Amino acid sequence: xxxxxxxxxxxxxxxxxxxxxxxxxxxxxxxxxxxxxxxxxxxxxxxxxxxxxxxxxxxxxxxxxxxxxxxxxxxxxxxxxxxxxxxxxxxxxxxxxxxxxxxxxxxxxxxxxxxxxxxxxxxxxxxxxxxxxxxxxxxxxxxxxxxxxxx
Amino acid sequence: xxxxxxxxxxxxxxxxxxxxxxxxxxxxxxxxxxxxxxxxxxxxxxxxxxxxxxxxxxxxxxxxxxxxxxxxxxxxxxxxxxxxxxxxxxxxxxxxxxxxxxxxxxxxxxxxxxxxxxxxxxxxxxxxxxxxxxxxxxxxxxxxxxxxxxxxxxxxxxxxxxxxxxxxxxxxxxxxxxxxxxxxxxxxxxxxxxxxxxxxxxxxxxxxxxxxxxxxxxxxxxxxxxxxxxxxxxxxxxxxxxxxxxxxxxxxxxxxxxxxxxxxxxxxxxxxxxxxxxxxxxxxxxxxxxxxxxxxxxxxxxxxxxxxxxxxxxx
Numbered sequence: 001x002x003x004x005x006x007x008x009x010x011x012x013x014x015x016x017x018x019x020x021x022x023x024x025x026x027x028x029x030x031x032x033x034x035x036x037x038x039x040x041x042x043x044x045x046x047x048x049x050x051x052x053x054x055x056x057x058x059x060x061x062x063x064x065x066x067x068x069x070x071x072x073x074x075x076x077x078x079x080x081x082x083x084x085x086x087x088x089x090x091x092x093x094x095x096x097x098x099x100x101x102x103x104x105x106x107x108x109x110x111x112x113x114x115x116x117x118x119x120x121x122x123x124x125x126x127x128x129x130x131x132x133x134x135x136x137x138x139x140x141x142x143x144x145x146x147x148x149x150x151x
Numbered sequence: 152x153x154x155x156x157x158x159x160x161x162x163x164x165x166x167x168x169x170x171x172x173x174x175x176x177x178x179x180x181x182x183x184x185x186x187x188x189x190x191x192x193x194x195x196x197x198x199x200x201x202x203x204x205x206x207x208x209x210x211x212x213x214x215x216x217x218x219x220x221x222x223x224x225x226x227x228x229x230x231x232x233x234x235x236x237x238x239x240x241x242x243x244x245x246x247x248x249x250x251x252x253x254x255x256x257x258x259x260x261x262x263x264x265x266x267x268x269x270x271x272x273x274x275x276x277x278x279x280x281x282x283x284x285x286x287x288x289x290x291x292x293x294x295x296x297x298x299x300x301x302x303x304x305x306x307x308x309x310x311x312x313x314x315x316x317x318x319x320x321x322x323x324x325x326x327x328x329x330x331x332x333x334x335x336x337x338x339x340x341x342x343x344x345x346x347x348x349x350x351x352x353x354x355x356x357x358x359x360x361x362x363x364x365x366x367x368x369x370x371x372x373x374x375x376x377x378x379x380x381x382x383x384x385x386x387x388x389x390x391x392x393x394x395x396x397x398x399x400x401x402x403x404x405x406x407x408x409x410x411x412x413x414x415x416x417x418x419x420x421x422x423x424x425x426x427x428x429x430x431x432x433x434x435x436x437x438x439x440x441x442x443x444x445x446x447x448x449x450x451x452x453x454x455x456x457x458x459x460x461x462x463x464x465x466x
Contacts, residue, residue, distance in 0.1 A: 020257045027261070031397075032251035039244065039426065046419045050191070060190040063416050070287065071232035075411040083409050097415035098408075101240065105408060107247055108401040115261075126326065127265060134269050134398070141276050141402040144409035 023118035027111045034107040042100030054093035063094075083144035109138045190416070197227075198420035201241070205428020210435060211448035213305070214396070215425045216242030216368035218448070221298045221455035224291075225462065229417060231287055231294075235366025236412035237421045239404040242368030244422045245429060246396035256335075258390030262327045263345065263383065267391075268398040270352055271359035271369070275399050278363025279406035291463030294365050298456030301371050302449050308375055313341065316382040322348040323381075332387060343384045351381040363403035368396045 020028075048054055058066070058078045066074040075082055081089065089095035112135050119128040140146065201219070208215045220238040224231045253259035282290050319329065329344035345351075354376050362369040373392035377383045383391065407413060 020255060021261065024254050024257075024261050028251040028254035031247060031254070035244070035247040035250075039248075039422070042419050043423065046415065046423075049415065050194070060416065063414060064188065064190050064193060067233050067414055067417060068228045068230055070230055071236075071283070071410060071412040074233075074414075080411045082411050094415055097419060098413075101408065101413060101415070101418070104240065104244060104247065105401055105404045108398050127262070130265050130269055134265065134272065137269065137273050137276070138402060138405075141272075141405040142409075144405075146276070146280065146406070 023115055026114050026118070030111050030114060031107060034110060035104065038100045038103035038107065040100075041103060042097065045096045045100055049093040049097055052093070054091065054096060056094040057089050057092035058094055106142065109135065109142065112138065193227075194416055194420040197223075197417055198424040201421045201424030202428040202431075205425040205430075206432040206435065207428075207444060207448060208425070209429050209432025210444040213448060214242055214368035214370040214393075215245050215429065216366065216400075217298075217301060217371055218451070218455075219421065219425065220366050221294065221452065221459055223421075224294070225455050225458035231290060232283065232407075232410075232412045233414050233417060235282065236404075236407035237414075237418040238366035238368075239400050239407055240413065240418055241421050241425050242366075242396055243400040243404050244426055246368065246393055246400065248426060248429075250394045250397050253390040253394050256390075257330065257332045258386055259394035260328075260330050260387060260391055262330070263377070263387065264391050264395050264398070266326050266328075267352065267355050267377075268395055271355045271362070271395065271399040272402040274356045274359025275363035275403040276406055278360035278365075279403040280363075281360065282364035282366075283406075283410060283412070288463045288465060290364065291459050293463075295456045295458070295460030295463055297361060297365060297367075298452055298459060302452035302456060304371060304375070305445070305452070306449050308379070310374065310378050310385050310388070312385045313343075314378060314382040314384070316344050316346050318346065319344045320346050320348050322352075328381075330387070332384070341384060343382075343387060345377075345381040345383055347380050347382070351376055354380065359399055362396075362399050363406070366403070366407070368400060370396060 049056060050060070056063075058080065062078070066078055074080055086095045086098045090099065112131055115131045116128065116135075119125075119131060200223075201215075204218050204222070205215060208218055216238045219241050220234055223229060223238075224234040227234075229237075250259065254261070323329070323345045326348070328348065329342075331340050331342050333340050354372075358369045358372045358376065361367065361372070370389075370392045373395055374385075374388050377388035377391060378385050
């Protein structure tokens with residue numbers, strides 16, 4: 001039986017692989033800046049929302065009536081758009097918050113795009129295929145074309 | 152050290168008091184719970200509650216989502232749809248914030264994460280639609296059962312720091328699921344590889360569905376599968392699991408976002424509160440290892456799981 005073993009001093013190739021790959025570093029850096037920008041954006045837009053600098057689409061006092069019922073009721077009664085409909089309401093205080101939220105949810109997709117040239121360059125076809133499939137899965141989820149429903 | 156322990160205990164008790172107090176307030180009212188309170192009360196309570204939750208989650212070694220969803224859906228006046236939407240964003244924010252550091256230290260491995268992520272994220276979309284299509288009480292019952300299972304898992308599972316891997320299987324070898332990481336304290340470089348890749352990938356279909364269906368981060372399931380089944384060292388399993396959440400939860404989060412299940416008024420204080428709490432938790436963790444917090448969290452999970460079952464069964 002072989003345990004995860006300690007690398008010997010002379011094992012130079014293994015020491016090289018202890019360093020993170022270049023595509024991994026690019027992914028990490030992009031993720032770092034993107035995540036913190038999205039969280040900062042969320043903080044700023046939330047302050048704009050709750051201070052009333054921009055009028056909300058659904059009045060604040062009404063939101064607390066809707067959040068105890070199912071999402072379908074909120075969408076129907078408050079006429080909240082589904083899919084990417086929020087993008088047309090960015091001038092409203094509540095939907096302005098979706099910029100930061102969408103960026104947060106979109107960072108993984110952006111980071112995956114950087115992997116394509118890296119795996120192409122390495123001619124690593126298996127991981128190129130995996131990356132492309134993952135991008136398609138994320139695009140499918142983000143597109144909203146799988147239909148709407150809910151309770 | 153004693154002050155730290157007292158502080159943590161105080162925070163935990165305060166969180167529990169808040170839970171009971173505000174859930175009583177919500178249940179006591181007629182009509183939609185919370186409708187007579189001023190709008191600013193709930194975001195403020197959520198911000199503080201999630202801050203405390205963030206501290207406790209780090210100290211207990213669990214993800215924020217796994218505490219957030221059962222506790223907030225069980226004891227706050229929000230519908231499960233919105234709690235799951237916010238829960239996924241909470242788990243996603245935590246994973247995205249931790250991801251860069253883990254990747255740079257080689258503690259999260261792209262070659263291990265990517266094949267698993269394709270399966271888990273596809274299945275999380277399915278889980279999200281399943282969760283939104285099923286009646287709320289059915290999802291609540293399943294959530295309660297899952298939370299109790301997680302509590303049992305946390306209480307009984309014994310992860311292995313460096314599992315024994317006899318031979319790497321063909322799939323693992325073909326995908327290059329192996330690597331080397333450096334122990335930060337000793338400078339020791341540790342070589343690792345995985346085995347039992349196929350059963351591991353099959354289990355990630357179930358994990359993906361559950362993550363999407365309940366809005367939970369799935370670290371509680373990722374780590375045992377990567378570590379105990381596939382043979383990744385514990386550090387790699389924990390790091391890759393956290394990074395994996397950033398991919399799995401993204402797919403499900405988009406589904407909830409597109410279905411109108413994200414209400415910024417409650418989602419953003421939850422995210423900010425939990426992240427700030429996690430930062431404080433990490434600092435406290437550097438000073439003390441309050442083991443009893445883990446047992447306390449297991450107790451809270453049993454309680455929250457029981458409450459979800461209670462609500463789902465309409466008792």
